Amino acid sequence: MAFHKEEIIRFRHCDPAGIVFYPRYLEILNDMVEDWFKVMGYPFEEMGNRLGAGVPTINLNITFMHPCRQGETLSLTLRCLKVGDSSFEINISGEQLGQPILDAQIVLCFTTIGRQVNKLSIPDGIRKKMQEYLTDPTAATI
Amino acid sequence: MAFHKEEIIRFRHCDPAGIVFYPRYLEILNDMVEDWFKVMGYPFEEMGNRLGAGVPTINLNITFMHPCRQGETLSLTLRCLKVGDSSFEINISGEQLGQPILDAQIVLCFTTIGRQVNKLSIPDGIRKKMQEYLTDPTAATI
Amino acid sequence: MAFHKEEIIRFRHCDPAGIVFYPRYLEILNDMVEDWFKVMGYPFEEMGNRLGAGVPTINLNITFMHPCRQGETLSLTLRCLKVGDSSFEINISGEQLGQPILDAQIVLCFTTIGRQVNKLSIPDGIRKKMQEYLTDPTAATI
Amino acid sequence: MAFHKEEIIRFRHCDPAGIVFYPRYLEILNDMVEDWFKVMGYPFEEMGNRLGAGVPTINLNITFMHPCRQGETLSLTLRCLKVGDSSFEINISGEQLGQPILDAQIVLCFTTIGRQVNKLSIPDGIRKKMQEYLTDPTAATI
Numbered sequence A, B, C, D: 001m002a003f004h005k006e007e008i009i010r011f012r013h014c015d016p017a018g019i020v021f022y023p024r025y026l027e028i029l030n031d032m033v034e035d036w037f038k039v040m041g042y043p044f045e046e047m048g049n050r051l052g053a054g055v056p057t058i059n060l061n062i063t064f065m066h067p068c069r070q071g072e073t074l075s076l077t078l079r080c081l082k083v084g085d086s087s088f089e090i091n092i093s094g095e096q097l098g099q100p101i102l103d104a105q106i107v108l109c110f111t112t113i114g115r116q117v118n119k120l121s122i123p124d125g126i127r128k129k130m131q132e133y134l135t136d137p138t139a140a141t142i
Helices: A024-037 A045-050 A124-131 B022-039 B044-051 B124-131 C024-039 C044-051 C124-131 D024-040 D046-049 D124-131
Strands: A004-010 A055-062 A075-085 A087-095 A099-108 B003-008 B059-065 B074-082 B089-095 B099-109 C003-008 C059-066 C075-085 C086-095 C101-108 D003-008 D057-064 D073-081 D087-096 D097-107
Touching: A004 A024, A024 A075, A024 A087, A024 A099, A024 B022, A024 D124, A045 C003, B003 B022, B022 B044, B022 B059, B022 B074, B022 B089, B022 C003, B059 D124, B074 B124, B124 D024, C003 C024, C024 C044, C024 C059, C024 C075, C024 C101, C024 D024, C024 D097, C044 C059, C101 D057, D003 D024, D024 D057, D024 D073, D024 D097, D073 D124
Parallel strands: none
Antiparallel strands: A004 A075, A055 A099, A055 B059, A075 A087, A087 A099, B003 B074, B059 B099, B074 B089, B089 B099, C003 C075, C059 C101, C059 D057, C075 C086, C086 C101, D003 D073, D057 D097, D073 D087, D087 D097
């Protein structure tokens, strides 16, 4: 199973060269992970307020294949690659009218939030949900 | 030779968990590349206006080792890894009081700006300057 | 006639105090003006590319009545207050579950874009559309 | 007494029209208030961590007189207009090579941070410092 989303490229995303300023793509990807957690039933704000947990990004490897411009629609697909004890790895790819725009591997980790940031085991409910998005259901360890 | 910079972590960089929101790190890295080009004598705005050239990011691989908080000072070091015909690769590492915060490999490419984005050979003047920052001066191809 | 929009408050909007960082509200308002122009048939990107025109903000007077938090939905209403020769004034108010969050008066101006920024008369087609959103249809001068 | 600061306009500040995207000006102004508090001896992060206090913006009235572009230096001046019980009003003006760029009146308020946002009296130490920046030292009520 994959999670899909479309994002309209806006004025605020674009730089003086008229294309998306790349840190803005990372905001778009962060929004998508946020939406995915909401769809799985674990909105970020509840994880923060109720569980004292967050999912900071540990590693990001992203390739930009083609620029995207104001008014274009970026079609994004999120897949889960691995689910470990406290960390998990996802892939997000983006295309515009069939043209590849970006491809990202992102490793995130469940942690406490606050002055001390410590690893947390992924809660069972979220783990089960994540596993439904695994491209290879045998990929259980990160 | 390496290029150094210190960045104070500000309120605007930080998220509800009190740590730097990771797309903000990419703004910090983009500022650093901008400063490096200025120090080399090729400010972004002149490249854009006079040469019709820009340096979009092609690939970014970044690891976040430890969170950074408001009021802390992030010490950044930029080194050049490879200089190719139109693309070049750099490393930026960041630490706070000796603790590693982030480590990034970034591939950027000289291109035209405007409706068409085409590769450009790196102008000779910039190439010579970049080579002074190569960690391994024999690393000439990307 | 008024233009309505709902905006979900996201992680990226919020600051270390857990509430929307106010420059992010201005991004939200800018998006809304962009959406309004699209609905009126004049997307920003076409105005820029075809007409060489833009609508920079000249004055902004905004009051924040109550903070908004992650996961809440901000209901926004845009009304047009005045349409002048090259400038126009709008009001955007925002509420969350009936509680007033923000109220903004914004004056924008049609201008050329590029090295020189000169005032432009509002094109007739856009002017007619804007007038449909006037709260007081006799308010023709800014 | 006034508080001065220079800000170099960067690539990340600018929009597809090549001028500063106005929400970015508000980030610049927020940084300046943050710097001012630091100079007065009350860094934001200490106010948050030690006092559980923050200074959200209540009202902002800003006029943009002239656009600013990448590579230009914006000279900013902050003056204090009024110091009340929990709120205070400041003016920030910006110019570039003698040309007025922006002029802002901002009302901010001391509050608790957390789930409940309640007004706080301005701590005496900060109040005394603020009063040194009053343009009119008799302006004691907001």
